[in-house]
Amino acid sequence: MNKLIAAPGRLARMLPFRRKSHAAPVALPSFAVSAGDIAVLPDPAVFRRELLQRIAQATRRIVIVALYLQDDDGGREVLDALYAAKARQPALQVSVFVDWHRAQRGLIGKQKSAGNAGMYREYAARLGPGVEIHGVPVQNRELFGVLHLKGFVIDDAVLYSGASLNDVYLARHGRYRLDRYHLLLHRGLADAMAGFVQQYFAESAAVCRLDAATVPSTRALQPAIREFRQALQHAAYQVPHELPGAGELAVTPLLGFGRGDNALNEALLALLGGTRRRLILLTPYFNLPRPVRVVLGQLLRRGCTIDIMVGDKVANDFYIPPGQPFKTIGLLPYLYENNLRRFARAHRRQIDSGQLNLHLWRDGDNSYHLKGLFIDDDVAVLTGNNLNPRAWSLDLENGLVLRDPAHLLQAKHEAEWAALRRHATRVADYHALESPRRYPAEVRRLLRRLNRTRLDRLVNRLL
Template identity: 70%
Template sequence: MKRLTRLPARVVRRLLPFGRAARLQARLDGMPAFAVPAAAIETLDGPAAYRERLLAAIAAAERRIVIVALYLEDDEGGREVLEALYAAKARRPALEISVFVDWHRAQRGLIGKARSEGNAGMYRAWARERGDGVAIYGVPVQNRELFGVLHLKGMVIDDTVLYSGASLNNVYLCRHDRYRLDRYHLLRHAPLADAMAGFVQRHFLGRPAVPRLNVPEVPTTASLLPAIRALRQELAGARYEVPDEPAGEGAVAVTPLAGFGRADNALNDTLLALLAGARERVVLLTPYFNLPRPVRAAIGQLLRRGCTVEIMVGDKVANDFYIPPEQPFRTIGVLPYLYESNLRRFARRHQRQLASGQLALHLWRHADNSYHLKGLFIDDDVAVLTGNNLNPRAWALDLENALVLRDPHGLLREQHAREWASLLRHAQRVQDYHALETSRHYPAPVRKLLRRLSRVRLDRLVNRLL
């Protein structure tokens, strides 16, 4: 037994004589949580409401604002948020404001556009004009953006957590009558807010790998490589500080989880445990249909057990990488077609369950808006709020987190039902895999690129990285 304790945890788990199902259930049974009053949890109705509540909360902030997002864009939406932050600091000089964005994403231009210094150029310009009261940090979780980004979610404003998978720009904030749909939740609970803010303060602030972006001199990525390596090692074991509070009458058990890397990933393990423990019904939301192998296996097991599984994805034209045929084609534009090909193969494999209604596939599409939803509903008592795209990249490369809401008394059931009904208004159910287009119907540049990728099996690599 002493020898076993010296082995990596993943090897020990395979050697010990316990079944996987028992291990997963034990994880759920021992998961600590905050007891959050159900009345303090609110689902916001769309991106316009998200923008309104975010700006109102910033304006009313008294003690702290901690914003974590993949990016804060140099456009009207991003500048509106930045303006609100500087205005809040001017009203209350003691207000502490910290913004954390992905290091790599902040320092490049948009894909397909001319080279530039990226959003960081805007951050520095505003700091020169208005002072350094708004601290903006770049977080490099990998050496290169291709191999992983800061995908942590959750903004803390005083004692409120505003949780969404959305970043901060025009389309996420519904500027100019076009939006990218995500999920938006408010949780008013001081201990949870402290835990969310405490995570980034412990693991980001003061770390050599996490420098300020809105200062005159910014270090190069090359000079940060040893520090990035140390940060990666730290994040692999990073956890939220969560008490073990019983969720009594009127309360919901809320557990924040972080996950980073392939091995010993607490978030991944918990998602699999939740799927394995489903009794009757699972609803899975993902913007890019490219499920990790363990999730595909879990869904297959659910279907074999007789559970109902509903999956909602965006139609390819609602994908944020979609390029209309009348516009010049760029390589990145192949992704929506690659995801649709994945979905068609999945639907074909499970055609019997599709026909019986046990499996339901919903394609979301609304005008020229895009779809960016993520998360899970399990039976009537568990919901997962997350920025995790449930794809191989999120599973192994990005720094992710989630809020797991366990609601044995069904206090949020109506709220979740309203959210799901709202999503279904713009979704079409796929009755048969033939309803999904094949490559024969794709634009010529897409067909050519897909053939080339498939010929050298690069499509598999693309699926893992994007």
């Protein structure tokens, strides 16, 4: 964050700021999935139990893709479970894919360390081979893009969540970071998601084992990373055109990478633009890409009702409580709140009328990491995409589009939305959000510096 504030020119030149028109995609291919084979898990504790139980019962394959598998009690519990599953079933395929850069550094604000990769090597040295842990370098540097793909494939089940694997995501030690959690039982969908990982990750020279005794440097991998990025520009899931029958709905996995020909971005914009009556949008960081803001404005002018739920700034994972030493990364929750305040002020008439509802989620010292869409009563999007400029153009993302014209999942979706609102408060007007004049002195100083240099726009695109 300090380097970002200090080097605007170089960073601006490296970012893709071109504007591009977005055409609606053709009809999406899909898997026909029984509504009874799709479950919404209610909380991180249930998600953790389901994950560990599925790992323990696995017979053929476990393919885990996450931003990180942390060196803490939660991460070690998962890694212990993976090694135990492999010991019980020697023929079991166990593959874990995490972000290459994130795995090899310590936590932000902490002292330098070998990162989570040190734990991976320690386990491999102690317990032997069998659990393969790979690092995926989406970009040459973490700042300019990470592996943000989601989905755990265990035999024929897909456990899909935006959560990574550590104490707080798995509700260990009394705190949690809330995400969404879905279980889909469908062999074709599981095969497509595992097949993508095998084709584009496991067979790439840029994707290396992190549990090995020696690991190549990022510099040595740069030619392979360039080829890997080029392959991802044209990558896609292999999805048939199955027609849902009675009791079934259409499920489409989509990939998103880069600003051009981004299938996930194109589908999200087309789905948003097709809203007839009501949209519910979930995002952890209120920093919407410009194309999304444009579509939201169009929907409001058409008379659609929009609900947006974000985390209160104290529910942001970068929030630093008063009294603790302040670090520059702690500025982010205030930037996002500023974005929300400006948005609320610009749309105060729609907020007053109830057409636009902004919900702030807060539950003690727990944090909020939700993302996704509910469109009318017949479309839902499960995704790890934060719906911010970084996800829109830098990170490698994916999502599952659920099209449900028979409203087979409507009751489950309504129950999920009702549960989320239990810890949320509707913003009555922009005055309900803290004024920047009342922010801590260090935050005010940094905000003035960003605004003076117009760097706030650049920061919003990167973080």
